[in-house]
Amino acid sequence: MRCSVLALTAAFLTCFVVVPINAQNxxxxxxxxxxxxxxxxxxxxxxxxxxxxxxxxxxxxxxxxxxxxxxxxxxxxxxxxxxxxxxxxxxxxxxxxxxxxxxxxxxxxxxxxxxxxxxxxxxxxxLPPGFPQITQQPTTKVIEMGHTAVLVCGATGKPVPTIRWVKDLLPVQIGKNPRYTILNNSQMPGALQITNT
Known part of the structure; x- marks a missing residue:
């Protein structure tokens, strides 16, 4: 909110107030x-x-x-x-x-x-039959800046569990950030590949 002085005389002060209006609600x-x-x-x-x-x-x-x-x-x-x-x-x-x-x-x-x-x-x-179990925990990796890292996590269960990744307590947005890719090959199902680290 802003007040701008238009005219100032001995008798009165003229002022108008500008209230920003957000055109997009x-x-x-x-x-x-x-x-x-x-x-x-x-x-x-x-x-x-x-x-x-x-x-x-x-x-x-x-x-x-x-x-x-x-x-x-x-x-x-x-x-x-x-x-x-x-x-x-x-x-x-x-x-x-x-x-x-x-x-x-x-x-x-x-x-x-x-x-x-x-x-x-x-x-x-x-636990019900087929309840998911982590079989391979991700490990800490030291990667040179700008290179590619692959984090592996293994799990079993029936049906086959889907592995989702979290970074800083937030879900990794696969598809929204091109640096993150899920590798769905037989050797590393659900592995997370991070490019340009």
Whole structure:
């Protein structure tokens, strides 16, 4: 907001106020939805949600329709530039964290929008047949700058599990960044290739 003086006399001061008007107001839209998850008890579960709009939406999380309380140390909500939000639960507890989680995005333009995902928690002695198991953990690599790195992770399960990668607690955006590629060959299924490191 700005005040500009047009005329100043002994009798009065003339002033006008310029209020910037944003010509483009877009209602919120979910661009990345949280995914359903099934995990072992005592590990980490994380849901990621992204929304766009103008102004940039704020994202809130709900558990079974009620706002997630981040006063509990096991629940962490992290906001990211560009409209992303992550709900992290650590450690997950069977019977307490099995629920439907919902991200709700709103920006004051139009109605709020939401997306849901479910979390299923299994006790270690009650895993269903074919539950995914990590068979090869990724290892730390030292790569010369500008070269290509390949990170390998192995997993078994029925059906064959899909391997997804996370960087700095955020999902790696395969397809949005040409430097990242998933190698789906028989020797290294699900390996992450990073070019121009």
């Amino acid at each position: 877009d209602p919120p839209k979910i661009t990345e939805r949280p995914r359903n998850q099934a995990v072992r008890a005592s590990v980490i579960a994380a849901f990621f949600c992204e929304a766009k709009g103008d102004p940039l939406p704020t994202i809130a999380w709900r558990k079974n329709g009620k706002k997630v309380s981040t006063t509990q140390s096991r629940y962490l909500v992290q906001e990211y530039p560009g409209g992303g939000s992550m709900l992290r639960i650590e450690p997950v507890r069977s019977g307490r964290d099995d629920a439907t989680y919902e991200c709700v995005a709103e920006n004051g333009v139009g109605d709020a929008v939401s997306a849901e995902a479910t979390l299923t928690v299994y006790e270690n002695d009650k």
